Amino acid sequence: MRQYEVTFIVDPVLSGDEIKKTAKTYNDMISKSGGKIVNEDNLGLKQLAYPINKRSSGIYYCTEFQVESGEMIAGMELAFRRDERIMRFLTVHLDKYGIKYNEDKRNGLIGTKKKNDKDEVKPDPSKKPPYKDKKKAAPRAATPAAPATTPAPAPVAAAAPVVATETVTAPEPTPVANVKSEEE
Numbered sequence: 001m002r003q004y005e006v007t008f009i010v011d012p013v014l015s016g017d018e019i020k021k022t023a024k025t026y027n028d029m030i031s032k033s034g035g036k037i038v039n040e041d042n043l044g045l046k047q048l049a050y051p052i053n054k055r056s057s058g059i060y061y062c063t064e065f066q067v068e069s070g071e072m073i074a075g076m077e078l079a080f081r082r083d084e085r086i087m088r089f090l091t092v093h094l095d096k097y098g099i100k101y102n103e104d105k106r107n108g109l110i111g112t113k114k115k116n117d118k119d120e121v122k123p124d125p126s127k128k129p130p131y132k133d134k135k136k137a138a139p140r141a142a143t144p145a146a147p148a149t150t151p152a153p154a155p156v157a158a159a160a161p162v163v164a165t166e167t168v169t170a171p172e173p174t175p176v177a178n179v180k181s182e183e184e
Helices: 016-032 071-082 096-106
Strands: 002-010 036-052 055-067 086-093
Touching: 002 016, 002 036, 002 071, 002 096, 016 036, 016 055, 016 071, 036 096, 055 086, 071 086
Parallel strands: none
Antiparallel strands: 002 055, 002 086, 036 055
């Protein structure tokens, strides 16, 4: 048998009874086509990443089911597209790793673990914090210096030729008088 998982988002404006009726409609469709529902999960109201049909939240349902062949998937997806109550849907064929992951998740082996008072590690107040206080830090011991060696003289580069430069200043411009031409 092939195992699938369908996740769909129902419009949150609907009443609680209509939302449950919508999910039951699709679960009945799976059962009538000869499929077996492995798990049905109501994930509840969640915020959407972007608005869909001017809605910023939706009610998520996830149904895991087994069918002999995937022929009924096309009919179910067509019904999802036609139903105005469904905002989005996604149908996924599960491989052996997906099936194992979902089983482990249902059994509580994967997911968030509840914290117990016994499991929680509390810091010991008698111990000092791991950082050092800069004022009380002991000076470092001097490390033995390497034997002094005289550096080799740097190679002398050929001196660039010296060119004498003379600064020349431009003469100041003379003011031009307003001269009327004879043509005017």
